[in-house]
Amino acid sequence: MKTALFPGSFDPVTKAHVDILKRSVSLFDKVYVGIGLNSTKKPFITPEKREQMLKAVFADEPRIEVIAYEGLTVEFCKQIGAAYMIRGIRTVSDFEYEKAIAQMNHALEPEIESIFIVSKPGYSSISSTIVREILKYNGDVSQFIPKEALPFL
Template structure:
């Protein structure tokens, strides 16, 4: 059986922290699907198409990585793409508490899909898409926080 992993998120925009987690995890799986989910509690700054394009450009030389948008439950999307793993990046203990609650719920709904947590490299632990969007809104320089492919 192929080891297919879904890395779900909003990636609005993708940050160097996201890229770090993706680069460190891609070798663990036969295929890594980056799923840009629609979160009803978040109002995105960038379109799903724009976010997919950035990710495709960043990982254009990595054939094991695919990217697409999705709606609905993450475990339902896992089934659609035949993923048997969900990857989540962790920066702080507060991230773990939040992500563990989601992982526990997903395990009850789909016991055959395993959630894997990967901690962020220390140099990226303070970067979040939320903070990057605040810098963008205030016309600040975000080049320290996002890959060079992220242009707007």
């Protein structure tokens, strides 16, 4: 069984995340959406609410499972039996950042392959960071967030 992990903070989940997942799910038998818990970051949305949000967004996709984790992502991949790690690329700077992480992950765990999926042009400007800033000032984020996620904000 081909299993992949799509790790991220998903704080909050955006339409860009959904696009990457929908385009990648056909490549694998199972895709875990891993909510990485980073002790050095103060989240905007609680991990529990992010998990509920993602489960609502992907309720109709049986091959996607949402789960939170802490620690090294490659170790979590081994724990869930994922041989692939999916990463979305929006910009050249994303590529440089993700390439460095992929190379370090490969050094730590050579059997886990990083798969880069380039975002559609219409989603390249959408980031959770920008969406959080809009939310902070009570702006309308409905064009950037999947409709199933809006009730959780």
